[in-house]
Each structure stands twice: as C-alpha cells, then as structure tokens.
C-alpha cells in the first residue's frame with residue numbers, strides 16, 4: 001500500500017519536502033543537544049522536566065483520543081464511523097511515534113534507553129508506560145494496516161483482528177492513565193498528587209483528539225475526493241463538546257479541593273499558574289488564555305447552531321486544541337515543579353533549540369500522518385470513487 | 386565523547402592503583418547488570434550498619450561560614466562541578482533557610498535564633514525512598530546491607546524520574562559535561578567523574594565507609610554531625626536521638642528520612 005503515498009500532486013510533494021526540511025533542522029539541533037547535553041534546554045534541577053515531556057503528555061492524549069471513533073464503531077456498531085476509524089487509528093500511530101521520540105530526546109543518555117527493558121523494574125510507572133505505549137502503537141499498526149488493506153481488496157478484515165480491535169480500547173484508556181500515574185503518584189508534588197489527574201488527562205484527551213480529527217476530516221474533504229461525511233464530523237463535534245465540558249468540570253473540582261481545604265501545598269502551584277507566586281508569573285497570561293479558549297470552545301460546541309455550522313465548529317476545535325495544549329503542554333508539567341520542594345520559585349521557559357527540536361519531532365509526526373493519510377484516502381478514493 | 390571516556394578510564398585506572406590492594410573505587414565503576422545486588426569491595430576496616438543515619442546539631446552552626454567546610458569537603462572529594470549558570474547547578478549538600486528545609490513546620494513566629502541559623506540539607510537516604518520506587522532501571526537503589534540510597538551512574542538513562550519523585554530536591558542532573566565545572570588541578574583522582582546526562586546526589590560517602598572512615602561532612606563538622614546505625618540501640622546516633630528532641634524533613638510523607646535535625 002505504501003506505493004499509494006508515492007503518487008501525489010505538486011502541493012503534496014511541496015508539503016513533504018517542507019516537512020523534511022524542518023525535520024532536518026530539528027535533527028541538527030538534536031545532534032547539538034547530544035554533543036552539549038540537555039543544558040541547551042531551559043530545564044534545571046528544580047524544573048527537571050520541560051517542553052519535551054509536556055508535549056509527550058499532550059500527544060499521549062491525542063493518541064488516546066483516537067479511541068473515540070473506534071469505540072462507537074466496534075462496540076456500539078455505530079456504522080457511520082466505519083468511514084473514519086482508520087483516520088483515528090492512523091492519528092494514534094503518528095501521535096505515538098512522536099511520544100516515543102519525545103521520550104528519547106528527553107533522555108540524558110539516550111543510548112541507554114533500552115535499559116528500561118534490560119532491567120525491567122516493576123515498581124516504576126515508567127516501565128509500564130513504555131509497555132502500554134509500545135503495545136498501543138503495535139495494535140494500531142496491525143489493525144489499521146490490515147483493515148485498510150482488506151477494504152482495498154474489497155473483503156472483510158480477518159477474523160483474528162477482532163479481539164485485537166477490542167483490546168485497543170482498554171489500551172487507549174491505559175496509555176493516558178499510566179501516563180497520568182507518572183505524575184500523580186509522587187509524594188510532595190501537591191499539584192499532581194490528586195486522584196483526578198488521570199480522569200483530567202483522559203477528558204482533555206477525548207476533547208483534543210476528536211477536535212483534531214474534525215479538522216483533519218474537513219481538510220481531507222476539501223483537498224481530496226474522499227468525504228469523511230457530515231454526520232461523522234457532527235458526531236465527533238458532539239464528543240468534543242462533552243469531553244471539553246467534563247474537562248473543565250474536573251478542573252473546577254480540583255480548584256475547589258485546593259482552595260476550600262486551603263492546604264498550601266495544593267494551592268501554591270495553582271496560584272503560581274493563575275496569579276503568580278512571590279512575583280513570578282511567567283505562565284499567568286498563558287493559563288488565562290487557555291481557560292478562555294476552552295470556555296469559548298464549550299460555548300461553540302455545546303450550542304447546536306454553532307456546532308452544526310462546520311465553520312464555527314472548525315474554529316471551536318482549533319480553540320480547544322490550543323487551549324488544551326497550553327493547559328497540558330505549558331501548565332501541567334512546569335506548574336507541578338514550581339514552587340520546588342524547598343518552596344523556592346525557579347521558573348522555566350523553553351529555549352530556542354529546545355523549541356526547534358520539539359518542532360522537529362512534530363514535523364516527523366506530521367510526515368508520518370501525511371503518508372498514512374495519503375494511503376488511507378487513496379484507498380477510500382479507489383473504493384468509493 | 387570518545388576522549389572523555391578514555392579520560393575517565395584513565396582516571397579510574399589511576400584511582401584503582403592509588404587505592405592499592407583493596408580498591409574501593411571499583412564500587413562505583415560499572416556494576417554489570419545486577420543493580421541492588423552489586424557487591425562493593427570493602428577494606429579490612431569497613432564500617433557496617435543496618436541503616437546508616439545522621440543527626441545534625443543545627444545549634445552548633447551559626448553562620449554560613451560554619452557550614453562551608455562540610456559543603457566544601459564533600460564537593461571537593463566527590464568532584465562535584467561548579468557552574469555559574471544556575472540551571473546547570475549540581476549540589477550534594479548545601480545550605481538553606483529553616484522555612485525552605487522544613488516548609489511544613491515553619492511557624493510564623495519562631496525563635497529568632499533558630500530562624501536565622503543556616504541549615505544543611507542533603508539526601509536523606511530515606512527508608513522508604515520514592516526516588517527508588519520511580520527509577521525504571523534500578524540505577525538508583527537502596528543498598529540492602531546498610532540502607533544507603535545509591536546511584537549507578539553507568540546504568541542511569543537520565544530520565545530524571547527520580548528527581549521528580551524526590552520530595553526534598555536532593556538530586557542533581559548533569560545538564561552539561563561535568564568536567565567543564567571542575568578545575569583540572571583540583572580533580573580528586575580517587576573518585577570518578579561522571580558523564581553528562583546522568584543524575585547524581587549524596588552517597589553518604591560509601592567509598593569512605595568501605596575504608597573505615599566517617600563521611601567527609603561528618604569528619605569536617607567537628608562533632609556537630611553524628612553518624613551511625615539507626616537500628617543499633619547502642620550506637621551514638623541512637624544515644625543522641627534519645628537525649629535530644631529532633632525533627633525530620635517532611636516527615637508526613639512517609640518517606641522515613643534518615644537525616645535528623647536537632648533544632
């Protein structure tokens with residue numbers, strides 16, 4: 001099927017070459033990081049995880065969000081999604097590849113990465129995270145590829161795939177749950193030490209993933225002969241509406257517990273993010289922007305008039321993607337490290353090379369997604385066109 | 386990269402020679418494949434305990450200058466690099482204020498004298514260490530024989546999960562080549578340098594314990610820091626704990642720190 005990705009229009013190839021260029025720059029910067037060390041980033045002994053891990057966390061959510069089309073189709077027999085499940089699965093593959101790359105670029109000694117498997121340590125959440133992420137990647141590769149090939153050949157997919165498809169559903173939930181457990185099981189980090197962290201991660205994932213799918217569907221309809229379908233896009237929009245509402249609700253629960261109990265350890269991080277702490281307030285404008293974006297997103301997706309209009313729906317989805325990205329990508333990780341365990345405030349901001357490497361990883365994801373979607377859409381055009 | 390490794394091998398070699406027949410230094414060199422089971426070569430006078438612990442009599446330290454000898458002894462001995470760039474900072478033992486060391490016990494009104502004293506902080510070698518729980522490679526582990534929380538710098542992948550897990554900020558990461566933060570002439574050839582990209586922290590001077598010496602900070606403290614076996618009722622540590630009221634950092638987290646403070 002890969003040959004389908006080799007036939008494309010001029011703009012397709014321009015896009016691929018542009019991505020390769022960005023990847024090249026990112027790769028050079030990464031070589032620099034290998035040479036000099038993680039010192040080229042803005043991280044420190046106080047904020048010891050930064051942009052890489054934050055984007056990793058966000059993309060685990062995007063990957064998990066793909067299940068929002070798989071589940072209704074296979075479990076509830078919601079036929080309309082038959083056309084788009086492959087888009088969800090392929091999005092998950094691209095997101096997971098980015099996740100794994102973000103982990104690798106974040107390691108101080110990447111050549112030793114396999115130590116996680118050579119010395120399996122069952123008390124470490126990271127061990128389980130490596131297992132479920134790779135497992136989910138494998139499942140999506142096997143399922144996505146075989147189902148698409150069957151569709152191309154005009155036959156039903158193989159029987160043995162069914163249990164694997166069912167397995168993908170708990171796996172999708174597990175990747176984001178285990179990723180949340182990386183943070184929420186650490187004593188002394190008041191911001192993360194909350195049972196609602198995993199549910200919060202999942203709700204923002206189920207908003208961001210489908211929101212991205214809506215945009216991708218609209219884009220595919222516009223640029224190819226394959227139409228993912230009006231009903232499908234509307235159903236995704238409804239999923240986004242529910243998930244973003246729940247996400248904000250969970251966040252408010254968090255605020256209530258922290259500020260009604262008035263336990264400083266739990267309040268201080270939230271204060272730092274939203275009003276600043278001891279005069280440090282680098283993230284304050286971002287966090288309020290994020291909240292604003294999510295609230296506008298709620299208004300636009302919950303209101304049936306704006307949801308049914310595909311233009312406003314697209315705007316809403318873009319806002320929700322931006323809002324959840326700021327929330328998780330900027331606030332969630334560095335917010336947990338500030339103030340530090342000694343109650344000192346040392347802020348973090350990513351450096352330019354760090355951002356360059358991050359963009360490079362996103363470009364690899366975009367390239368993988370482009371190739372996979374090109375294949376999927378070509379098959380759909382062949383079959384339905 | 387290559388040359389730094391060769392350099393390291395050379396230093397390790399010199400170090401091994403320097404220590405003669407019982408090279409305790411091997412303890413820190415590659416421990417192939419067996420993390421917590423690692424055997425450490427010990428000298429004839431090796432000091433042993435079931436759980437090493439430390440009591441710091443903070444009343445004996447009035448000023449920053451009083452703490453300097455201990456910090457310096459440790460950092461010199463262990464080739465802890467010094468960087469001007471704050472983000473790259475590495476420290477094993479350092480000075481802080483009461484409300485930073487004990488954020489949950491800092492009353493608004495406390496004895497002025499106690500408030501203005503400097504406090505030494507370092508890894509607590511917790512009995513229930515969250516850093517060890519978090520590490521995905523057993524590169525940091527609690528040594529069964531004496532409870533020291535150790536680092537295998539040759540296994541560490543630099544994921545920094547342990548840094549997120551430690552509620553005391555005890556761990557540092559080598560963001561850049563550590564040699565850049567060391568003065569060539571002052572490098573202690575008996576202790577290995579690290580490579581960039583790994584985590585490090587206080588080790589309760591295992592290399593000295595193996596040779597029958599007290600940790601460097603204890604030795605430099607002029608008796609203000611007592612070190613011994615927490616599980617031995619006859620030990621000096623236990624005697625000091627019996628006779629003085631002590632506190633520990635963030636005791637409510639259940640990590641069971643083994644560094645006690647007389648305030």
Ligand code: SF4
Nearest residue numbers: 508509510511516551
């Ligand atoms: S103080 Fe921190 S680094 Fe040391 S043992 Fe306790 S948790 Fe681990």
Ligand code: SF4
Nearest residue numbers: 520541542544545547
């Ligand atoms: S940085 Fe090294 S010691 Fe710390 S958790 Fe990762 S592998 Fe373990």
